Amino acid sequence: MLDQMEGSRAVAEAVALCRPQVICAYPISPQTHIVEALGEMVKSGRLGGCEFINVESEFAAMSVAIGACAAGARAYTATASQGLLFMVEALYNAAGLGLPIVMTVANRAIGAPINIWNDHGDAMSQRDCGWIQLFAETNQEALDLHIQAFRLAEELSVPVMVCMDGFILTHAFERVDIPEARQVDAYLPAYEPRQVLDVHEPVSIGAMVGPEAFMEVRYLAHAKQMMALERIPEYALGFREIFGRDAGGLVRGYRSEDAEIVVVALGSVLGTIKDVIDELREAGIRAGVLGICCFRPWPMEAVREALRDARCVVVLEKSLAVGIGGIVATNVRTALAGFAVAVHAVIAGLGGRAITRSSLAAMVRAGVDGSLPALGFLDLDRAVVERALERERRTRRSGPIAENVLRDIGVVAARIA
Amino acid sequence: MSVAAQKRYTAKDFKSAVKPIWCPGCGDYAVLNALAKALAELGRPPEEIAIVSGIGCSSRIPAYTSVYGFHGVHGRALPLATGLKLARPDLTVIVTGGDGDGFSIGGNHFLHACRRNVDLTYVVMDNQVFGMTKGQASPTTPPDWEGSKLTPEGTGVNPFQPLAIGLAAGANFVARCFSGDPNNMAAILLEGIRHPGFSLIQVLSPCITFRPEQMEWKRVVRTAPVDFTEDAARAARRLMTDDGFNVGKVLYRGSRPAYAHERPARATSLAELEREFSL
Numbered sequence: 303m304l305d306q307m308e309g310s311r312a313v314a315e316a317v318a319l320c321r322p323q324v325i326c327a328y329p330i331s332p333q334t335h336i337v338e339a340l341g342e343m344v345k346s347g348r349l350g351g352c353e354f355i356n357v358e359s360e361f362a363a364m365s366v367a368i369g370a371c372a373a374g375a376r377a378y379t380a381t382a383s384q385g386l387l388f389m390v391e392a393l394y395n396a397a398g399l400g401l402p403i404v405m406t407v408a409n410r411a412i413g414a415p416i417n418i419w420n421d422h423g424d425a426m427s428q429r430d431c432g433w434i435q436l437f438a439e440t441n442q443e444a445l446d447l448h449i450q451a452f453r454l455a456e457e458l459s460v461p462v463m464v465c466m467d468g469f470i471l472t473h474a475f476e477r478v479d480i481p482e483a484r485q486v487d488a489y490l491p492a493y494e495p496r497q498v499l500d501v502h503e504p505v506s507i508g509a510m511v512g513p514e515a516f517m518e519v520r521y522l523a524h525a526k527q528m529m530a531l532e533r534i535p536e537y538a539l540g541f542r543e544i545f546g547r548d549a550g551g552l553v554r555g556y557r558s559e560d561a562e563i564v565v566v567a568l569g570s571v572l573g574t575i576k577d578v579i580d581e582l583r584e585a586g587i588r589a590g591v592l593g594i595c596c597f598r599p600w601p602m603e604a605v606r607e608a609l610r611d612a613r614c615v616v617v618l619e620k621s622l623a624v625g626i627g628g629i630v631a632t633n634v635r636t637a638l639a640g641f642a643v644a645v646h647a648v649i650a651g652l653g654g655r656a657i658t659r660s661s662l663a664a665m666v667r668a669g670v671d672g673s674l675p676a677l678g679f680l681d682l683d684r685a686v687v688e689r690a691l692e693r694e695r696r697t698r699r700s701g702p703i704a705e706n707v708l709r710d711i712g713v714v715a716a717r718i719a
Numbered sequence: 720m721s722v723a724a725q726k727r728y729t730a731k732d733f734k735s736a737v738k739p740i741w742c743p744g745c746g747d748y749a750v751l752n753a754l755a756k757a758l759a760e761l762g763r764p765p766e767e768i769a770i771v772s773g774i775g776c777s778s779r780i781p782a783y784t785s786v787y788g789f790h791g792v793h794g795r796a797l798p799l800a801t802g803l804k805l806a807r808p809d810l811t812v813i814v815t816g817g818d819g820d821g822f823s824i825g826g827n828h829f830l831h832a833c834r835r836n837v838d839l840t841y842v843v844m845d846n847q848v849f850g851m852t853k854g855q856a857s858p859t860t861p862p863d864w865e866g867s868k869l870t871p872e873g874t875g876v877n878p879f880q881p882l883a884i885g886l887a888a889g890a891n892f893v894a895r896c897f898s899g900d901p902n903n904m905a906a907i908l909l910e911g912i913r914h915p916g917f918s919l920i921q922v923l924s925p926c927i928t929f930r931p932e933q934m935e936w937k938r939v940v941r942t943a944p945v946d947f948t949e950d951a952a953r954a955a956r957r958l959m960t961d962d963g964f965n966v967g968k969v970l971y972r973g974s975r976p977a978y979a980h981e982r983p984a985r986a987t988s989l990a991e992l993e994r995e996f997s998l
Binding site: 327328329330331334337338339341342344345354356358359360384388413416 | 826849855856867872874
């Protein structure tokens with residue numbers, strides 16, 4: 303059924319259709335609307351058979367989900383930014399225990415400095431914790447990925463994070479197609495847990511595993527993610543059969559088959575990039591896009607196949623691995639090892655900075671004419687950075703960094719925080 | 720006596736040029752004013768005072784004052800302030816925050832800060848709601864409040880009792896005041912700041928945006944009928960029959976020494992060390 307609604311609401315509708323049994327919530331922007339919408343559905347009776355609990359922190363939220371899931375319940379929570387970081391210990395725990403929890407991450411920057419706007423720093427910080435990470439391009443895809451996420455998680459007994467850009471998607475009102483309950487029921491089988499509370503075979507979950515088997519248990523987590531690389535395209539096909547539209551999969555190209563330059567990105571910025579690519583194509587530049595939907599597991603083969611024939615690859619990423627640069631680009635370079643493809647990392651949109659079409663077009667043109675560095679920063683104000691560094695060179699007691707920069711550009715910190 | 724020490728301060732000296740962005744009618748405006756007034760009366764220059772906070776509406780206070788400020792991570796103001804006080808015991812360290820920051824996500828730190836009894840003053844602006852995230856139940860929210868979609872049937876759980884828990888955990892000074900009585904609030908804040916060890920001051924500070932019914936608080940609060948006690952057991956008994964609206968007086972003044980910064984001198988020679996082990 304077509305409807306116009308906020309992205310958060312669309313996700314809540316999808317989660318409700320998946321019939322979770324336990325939902326735990328702790329408010330944090332820009333995620334709160336999702337769990338609020340679910341709470342409302344529980345109250346109205348629309349979402350029956352579901353325990354909805356408001357907890358004292360994100361650490362508690364993930365821990366409640368772990369407890370519920372270990373007891374055989376379908377469990378869901380949502381978070382963002384600092385909340386995701388606060389639950390890190392529990393994230394590793396859920397992954398190590400093989401508990402198929404599904405969580406929405408409404409991507410938002412990580413402080414300090416405090417910032418509530420969108421980038422991918424939160425999810426990227428957890429790329430190696432053992433959760434599958436799917437990135438939605440649109441609100442429709444965010445909705446669809448949640449349905450796929452429960453199936454994937456439960457089939458493999460692996461937790462899945464569905465990432466969607468905070469505010470840009472979560473707070474945008476768009477037309478979405480809400481599936482019917484019978485469609486979701488046909489796609490997503492009832493949860494059959496691999497571990498249950500069984501009176502005939504009581505176990506204590508959370509074993510201490512020493513050097514004799516720790517590597518094997520950790521390797522199994524990796525092996526399951528490798529299995530996910532096969533399942534994800536299958537489930538995307540199965541989704542198309544039932545719901546009649548494409549969603550998910552590992553990667554998705556746009557005008558990339560014959561492209562000499564390909565821009566790689568994740569999430570909602572793909573829409574802007576596609577517009578730019580269309581313009582550049584009209585100007586005679588053979589440019590294309592590769593959207594990464596599944597970031598963990600890393601679709602090594604799919605990325606290699608999609609990019610090996612390009613002359614130049616520009617990875618536009620909304621997170622910064624301080625000390626090296628691009629996280630996604632590093633993964634892309636691994637996939638292209640042995641191929642003569644130049645891979646550039648361009649860090650963009652940190653803390654919500656707008657990624658404009660003109661800047662993207664200039665970036666692609668720089669890639670074509672060979673003037674793009676291996677690591678670039680889109681619309682970084684170098685003069686501000688230089689003045690900050692100069693202050694530090696001049697005086698030992700140069701003061702707090704963020705406050706100095708704000709003073710420099712004439713903004714009072716507390717007014718915008 | 721230095722020139723600085725002779726200066727008489729006014730509340731204005733402790734406010735910054737930043738205009739608060741709280742909602743009109745928020746109780747926190749009065750808390751900010753009372754805090755500035757208390758600091759003026761304390762008589763220490765702004766550079767000898769630090770205010771630490773976490774995340775939330777009330778946690779914005781450091782930006783609105785002229786003293787050293789730290790706006791930290793959600794729920795971590797107390798351990799952060801502990802670190803600051805250990806590094807700079809000469810500073811007067813005040814921690815400001817709300818019921819969500821302090822009792823929910825930061826609840827464990829609250830217990831241990833009371834226990835540890837570092838010389839801090841913790842001012843909790845309690846409006847029984849998460850305001851910054853637009854109105855969700857906090858640990859002090861009454862169980863039947865249905866104003867949030869996150870607690871569709873109300874929380875259904877008994878509210879956190881900050882004073883009883885603070886007292887039980889070892890807070891050395893416990894008081895409650897009301898943002899509607901700024902002079903009394905300033906006096907209690909000053910007393911708490913001067914009292915050694917961990918001072919817990921709960922300020923009933925209405926959120927008129929998400930809890931408009933709290934506008935009634937000014938009619939509901941009453942001056943506590945009895946003066947402070949130095950007997951923790953007696954203070955605890957008083958809290959047994961407390962409805963949360965006895966304000967304006969200190970409940971408990973303890974005499975436990977504040978967490979000591981000085982450590983016994985360590986042995987510097989082998990002979991000294993040997994003496995420590997000899998019976």
